[in-house]
Amino acid sequence: MEMEQSGMFMPAQTVGTVLCCICGVAMPPNPANMCVRCLRSRVDITEGLIRHAAIVYCPECHSYLQPPRTWIRGLEPESKELLAFCLRRLRLPQRRIRLVHAEFIWTEPHSKRLRLRLRVQAEALHGAILEQAHMVELTVHDRLCDNCTRAQANPDQWSAVVQLRQLVQHRRTFFYLEQLILRHGAAVRAIRIAEADHGLDFFFGSRSHATKFVDFINGVAPIRFRNDKQLVSHDVKSSVYNYKHTFSVEISPVCREDLICLPPKLANALGNLGPLVLCTRVTNSIALLDPLTLRSAFLDANQYWRAPFKSLLTSRQLVEYIVLDIEVESAEVHIGGSKYVMAHAQVARITDFGKNDTMFTIRTHLGHLLNPGDYALGYDLYSANNNDFDIDQHKNLVLPETILVKKSYQEKQSKKRGKARTWKVKNLNMEVDTTSKGRNDEKRNTEYEEFLRDLEENPEMRFNISLYRNKEYQPSEAASTADGDDIPSIPLEELLADLDLSEDEGNQNGENMDE
């Protein structure tokens, strides 16, 4: 070739024909000087290759064994990954033989046989290269892999448990946590979830999963926890110890909308925050708001648990008031994402309204929401009997008669009671112990209703939760224009369309319409 390029004259070279030395047929000369058929009949280049092999398959998790111990998942039938896996099992001698082509021959899936057709090239005698087809049959043996055997032998076998507890009289926190966990998928590794009184138990297969879950909860609630282990078994020869690990997690009892009287030391540390504060938000830190001075503070989980305190009054003790008169006092103040306006208000309890003349003149932070004639929920300190150690600690403390907490839509919502909502939430599948004493299903349901109503009213609470469009909702013919826009409801843009993978009707794709 180089000589031609350099311009030298190369005479034409036509290849002649010789006779094959065995059969005498005319052929162009090749290194073996035999025609292909004679060569093939004499030399079999696939001599050392195996024709039958066995592979092991786990029918539970659809994985194939790569000896000695690895199980490979995700090998679809007739895929190129499966082809590569089978070729590795055949142990082709790479030095002598070159693989040119490999493909599957179709077999019935239940026949437990895989057939491959390979084309190999190898050197036959005298340097002639021969190409030959080679069939291999692989037998598939079924065997459960180690993980599946363990799972099948004892499906309830757990080795770590996270026990979440909160010592309060309601389960609102756990409803909220349930939605958070669903949204972030923190409990996908849990083997079992069980309800206990005052909390939930999550069972995991390994300690690392449990630790990861505890870390997640640490990021969303102010907790303290401890970790203990119990020896289950012990292999003397290899010194391997099997434990059951228990994580006891306690969530702080302070919840949203609780009225708290801070202990004097803590009030001083927070800058003389008025001893009576409202808890506005609980994430992994507690947000406190002084309703009379509109000052706020944040308490870290560590700070809280160093000097834990209980709430003075919880949202169960909220009483309904009607606002008779309101006078805005100060301008709008933005604290932590929400706005408050200081106002003087004249309120009366609903129970007193119309029956007697008991009125209270109070200062409230809800000036931006309330108008005369509105209903509000608040704490009745006038008639409450406080048996709190911290209150007694404060000398010269004057308690206001009422502290309003939130606006109430009770009256209007009573008309809506029974109507379906446009949205719904999903639930974790928990094991509920229905036989234990002290369970009150009705109380549970009302609490859940209140939780859903809370979700409607508070956009910031909805932030971390996935809400789905309720397919069963039909807007009623009698359009509720009269109810108007007073009642907070969840706008349609916030709802996720639920991904429906069922085969009937047209599939509705889950477009994420998240805000």
Next chain:
Amino acid sequence: MATRVQFENNCEVGVFSKLTNAYCLVAIGGSESFYSVFESELADVIPVVKTSIAGTRIIGRLCAGNKNGLLLPHTTTDQELQHLRNSLPDGVVVQRIDERLSALGNCIACNDHVALTHPDLDRETEELIADVLGVEVFRQTIAGNILVGSYCAFSNKGGLVHPHTSIEDLDELSTLLQVPLVAGTVNRGSEVIASGMTVNDWTAFCGSDTTATELSVIESVFKLRDAQPNIIVDEMRKSLIDSYV
């Protein structure tokens, strides 16, 4: 007639023997069977001489000759030279030549009229060849190989060359040698023609691995089917007797 033969279980007959129209040289082997095959074919026609060259048995590849003469490499001992001079007919000139390429059988392929030589042969050697063997000398390659004496074998009637020779080369060689040539193999596909067989005008000896196809090709190209040794040798004898007188 082509005969299949083996030298001590080896099919490379052309290595261990040299056959011309006037004489035949065979190597000294352990058993007499090789010699006896040649004897049985050639005994009353031409002398069959057992010899060694330079103490080796690969005599077919070390010497080159035709009915006019025999050329030996410089490594031949005096005794061997003398033995050959004594055994061969008087008309055959036995000459020892000084040539760097001492395997003359691999470098020179000849019949009674034409010789093909290795392209790198000395000028004096070429002249000696022309003198001693009485041939016209051509420097050539065969299918790109310079060892012309190994890759082709030809007699006065025809010739067999390396199977990969192109058609143009075949035509060119055929014009030079003035004999029909064919590209083929011997000893079941071996390309080294001259070491696998040895041939003269009426007979040929091939290795025992030679297939029937190859044998038929050899017989057809060298025209061995109806060759009568006596007629050919009688012609030669006339010239021999002339010299006596």
